[in-house]
Amino acid sequence: MTATSDFHAESARGDGTIARFENAYADQRRRAQRAWLIGTVIFMIVFAFTAWIGDFFKVAQVTMPDGSREWRWIIPAGLPRLGEFIVKMIPSLSWDSLGADLANWFWRWKTWLVLLVETIQIAFMATALGVVGGFVLSFPAARNLSPNKWVLFLTRRYLEIARTVPELVWALIFVFCFSVGPMAGVMAIGLHTTGALGKLYSEVNENIDMRPLEGVKAAGGTWFDQIRYGAVPQVLPNIISYTLLRFEINVRASSIIGYVGAGGLGQEFRTAMSFQEYTDLSALFIIIFVTVMVIDYGSEKLRHRVIGMEARP
Amino acid sequence: MSLTTDQIDAARARVPLAFRDPLPVRLRRYVLWSFFIGLFCWCLYDFNITPARIWEGLARFGTVASFMFPPHIWTEWEPFADVLNGLGETLAIAFLGTLLGAVFAFPLSFLGAKNINRLNFLRLSTRRGYDVIRAIETLILALIFIRAFGLGPLAGILAIAVSEIGTFAKLFSEAIENTSSKPVDGVKASGGSRLQQIRFGIGPQVNPVLLSILLYNFESNVRSGTILGIVGAGGIGFLLSDRIAAYKWDEAWSIIFLIIAMVYLIDWLSGLIRSRMIGAQSLTK
Numbered sequence: 366m367t368a369t370s371d372f373h374a375e376s377a378r379g380d381g382t383i384a385r386f387e388n389a390y391a392d393q394r395r396r397a398q399r400a401w402l403i404g405t406v407i408f409m410i411v412f413a414f415t416a417w418i419g420d421f422f423k424v425a426q427v428t429m430p431d432g433s434r435e436w437r438w439i440i441p442a443g444l445p446r447l448g449e450f451i452v453k454m455i456p457s458l459s460w461d462s463l464g465a466d467l468a469n470w471f472w473r474w475k476t477w478l479v480l481l482v483e484t485i486q487i488a489f490m491a492t493a494l495g496v497v498g499g500f501v502l503s504f505p506a507a508r509n510l511s512p513n514k515w516v517l518f519l520t521r522r523y524l525e526i527a528r529t530v531p532e533l534v535w536a537l538i539f540v541f542c543f544s545v546g547p548m549a550g551v552m553a554i555g556l557h558t559t560g561a562l563g564k565l566y567s568e569v570n571e572n573i574d575m576r577p578l579e580g581v582k583a584a585g586g587t588w589f590d591q592i593r594y595g596a597v598p599q600v601l602p603n604i605i606s607y608t609l610l611r612f613e614i615n616v617r618a619s620s621i622i623g624y625v626g627a628g629g630l631g632q633e634f635r636t637a638m639s640f641q642e643y644t645d646l647s648a649l650f651i652i653i654f655v656t657v658m659v660i661d662y663g664s665e666k667l668r669h670r671v672i673g674m675e676a677r678p
Numbered sequence: 679m680s681l682t683t684d685q686i687d688a689a690r691a692r693v694p695l696a697f698r699d700p701l702p703v704r705l706r707r708y709v710l711w712s713f714f715i716g717l718f719c720w721c722l723y724d725f726n727i728t729p730a731r732i733w734e735g736l737a738r739f740g741t742v743a744s745f746m747f748p749p750h751i752w753t754e755w756e757p758f759a760d761v762l763n764g765l766g767e768t769l770a771i772a773f774l775g776t777l778l779g780a781v782f783a784f785p786l787s788f789l790g791a792k793n794i795n796r797l798n799f800l801r802l803s804t805r806r807g808y809d810v811i812r813a814i815e816t817l818i819l820a821l822i823f824i825r826a827f828g829l830g831p832l833a834g835i836l837a838i839a840v841s842e843i844g845t846f847a848k849l850f851s852e853a854i855e856n857t858s859s860k861p862v863d864g865v866k867a868s869g870g871s872r873l874q875q876i877r878f879g880i881g882p883q884v885n886p887v888l889l890s891i892l893l894y895n896f897e898s899n900v901r902s903g904t905i906l907g908i909v910g911a912g913g914i915g916f917l918l919s920d921r922i923a924a925y926k927w928d929e930a931w932s933i934i935f936l937i938i939a940m941v942y943l944i945d946w947l948s949g950l951i952r953s954r955m956i957g958a959q960s961l962t963k
Contacts, residue, residue, distance in 0.1 A: 412777070415770035418763075419912070420832040439827060447826035486721045493718055529938045533817075533905045534915075537922045538742065538930075543735040547725045552735070621817050625908065625919075628725075638821055654813050 453643035471648050477633065481652060483547055484629035485660075487619040490551045492612045495558025499524075500604065502559070503566030504592050510570055510578075512588055524567075528560025532618050536627040547628030554618050562611055569603045570596060605671045609664040616660050620653050745927035749935065761933060764907070764914035765940055771834040771906065771913050772899040778835065779842025780892055786843065787850030794854060794876065805851075811844030816902055820911040831912025838899050838906075849891045850884075857883040889955060893948045900944050904937050 416422065423439045456470040471477070502520050504510050511517035535553035543549040578595030586594065623631025630649060637645040690697050698704070721727075752758035788794045789804045820837035827833050862879035870878065907915025914937060921930040 411773070415773045418766050418770040418831065419774050419835050420830050421774070421835075423830075423832070425828065439832060443823075443827035443832075447823070450822060450825050483724075486724060489717060490721045490725075493714075526938060529901070529941050530934055531901060531905045533908055534918060534934065537908070537919055538739070539735070541922070541925075542738040542742065543731065548727055548731065548735070551721075551725065551727075617815060621815050624817065634818065634821070650814070650818075654810075657813055 454647040456644040470644055477652055480630045480633060481656060484619045487547050487550045487629050488612060488615040491554035491558055492615050494555030495562050496608050498559035499562030499566050502563045503570055506563055506567040507570035524560045524563040527556050532557040533625060536622050536625050540626045545626040550619060550622045550627030550629060553627060554615055558611060558615060562607060565607050566604055569600045573599045602671055606668050609668045613661055613664055616657055742927050746931045750928035750932040761917060764917045767831045768903040768913035771831050771838060771903040772896060774835045775838025776842060776896045776899050778839035780846050783843045783846030783850055786847040787854060790847060790851035791854035808844045808847045816841045817909060820906050820909055824910055829910045834906040834911035834913055837911060842895060850888060853884050853887040854880060890952055893952050897944055897948055900941055
């Protein structure tokens with residue numbers, strides 16, 4: 366009870382401490398509210414502008430059930446078509462003729478199997494190329510290991526450009542250079558992977574302990590000896606872990622890269638879309654989904670073993 | 679006094695195991711390497727990759743790359759406005775896609791967090807739901823939405839939004855699970871309802887994390903937004919694939935450089951926002 370009486374006593378004394386505190390508090394609140402208001406207004410303006418660019422307010426003509434055409438807002442106009450599309454993708458399966466229905470659904474399974482193997486091959490080769498390229502370039506691209514400033518600058522810019530340009534754009538370019546087929550896909554995903562892995566690897570390199578390198582240098586080792594015996598043993602577990610993660614990403618990437626003609630299952634998506642073979646699409650989804658899940662699971666198990674190795678002294 | 683080669687050889691002869699790994703380790707290593715090299719050679723054979731083809735392709739790439747200099751500079755306003763419009767569409771796709779994805783993912787993420795949703799069955803099935811959404815490529819979602827909403831950026835926005843629901847819901851629910859339960863207990867002790875516990879106990883802890891996830895994904899969506907146009911879902915990708923199809927390589931390279939510049943700018947800007955809005959909080963954590 367003394368606390369309250371003290372409080373009253375103080376405010377009765379009126380030396381202004383409380384009043385000053387209240388003023389400062391109100392001031393802070395006002396400032397926070399103003400920042401919040403300005404932020405909200407900016408956000409609303411950006412939102413309205415992007416929504417306008419993004420066709421959010423577009424109206425489209427739709428055919429009504431009675432045949433008349435009417436103007437409707439684009440989102441409710443498109444949703445029924447989306448539903449129709451999804452319904453068309455569901456194959457007709459009945460319990461009595463399940464085998465025949467499944468055979469009908471996966472009617473191109475031989476072609477798909479070949480293309481699926483091709484997809485995984487593309488992912489494997491692209492990952493291998495990316496690992497080699499990224500590994501070699503990660504040492505000159507690391508601030509603590511690079512032999513000189515110019516090498517650092519050039520390798521970093523090269524890796525940045527390689528990863529900023531999406532693999533699908535590289536594929537568009539390489540399909541022209543290497544003609545249609547999986548080779549263009551391998552090159553495209555490989556180049557993008559070099560950029561992505563080079564960055565991750567060089568960050569690992571920047572966090573290493575420099576003392577082993579100094580040891581090798583003191584024993585008369587060259588720059589290559591220092592990297593080989595001082596740096597590589599330290600970074601290897603991390604590199605294996607990142608590589609496995611990238612392999613999963615590349616399986617997804619190579620499954621769609623065929624859309625622009627660079628091999629793999631993606632070309633089947635394009636055919637199924639343009640011939641409106643909706644059940645083929647759902648069959649392809651299932652194939653890719655299962656493959657990616659299996660690879661995810663397998664490489665996760667492997668990665669945990671690698672991380673376990675790393676944690677062991 | 680340093681060791682001579684003879685002394686090293688003598689030492690190697692005396693204790694061979696100190697200089698090489700034991701046999702099983704070496705054997706495993708050989709098997710692994712020959713497996714990988716064999717796989718690689720099989721792929722080379724299967725894809726018919728020969729030095730001649732590589733050389734020919736690189737020569738063609740050299741020709742294509744030679745169009746980079748001098749880069750194409752748009753002298754008229756009309757075609758340049760098209761390019762700017764494409765870049766703007768890409769940004770709009772990334773911005774609205776990220777925003778819509780986050781808005782839908784936010785409530786779903788609470789269903790997937792262990793410390794909020796205590797019904798194991800419901801939580802785990804929600805989590806599998808996120809996985810299913812994430813398994814579908816954004817590009818394929820874009821193809822589907824083009825069928826429903828027609829060509830244009832709206833299909834791209836919805837494609838990114840849907841695939842981000844899966845990503846955000848997973849990341850958000852992990853962020854929620856990583857919060858401390860002590861503030862929640864505090865709110866509970868002073869008589870707060872379950873909703874107030876979440877609002878005042880968990881909210882202040884996760885808000886900076888959510889914001890930083892949001893910004894990171896916005897950056898990555900700017901990158902993926904650039905390719906959606908290749909299938910017709912709006913953005914700069916459409917112009918780029920159009921120029922490449924017409925063999926206008928100088929314009930294509932200029933567009934690629936504009937994309938790179940835009941991605942740089944976004945990275946820099948969001949880094950600025952991140953350090954301003956969450957830098958202070960993350961230091962105290």
